[in-house]
Amino acid sequence: MDEKYYWNDADIEEFERLVKPLVEFLQTKCHPHMSIIVEWDRATLVEDQLGIPFKVPD
Secondary structure (H helix, E strand, O other), X not given: OOOOOOOOHHHHHHHHHHHHHHHHHXXXXXXXXEEEEEOOOOEEXXXXXXXXXXXXXX
């Protein structure tokens, strides 16, 4: 991919098609504090234990 951060409509549709099963898995098998991180060599199911939101400065 030569054009960094450029996604055409077909790329976006493919991404949506690929991640939809992961989102469905999260929605049916997990709770709202769980996430899936997909990397080059693994997919990891993680659970937040504690989170404190902070305002992001402008």
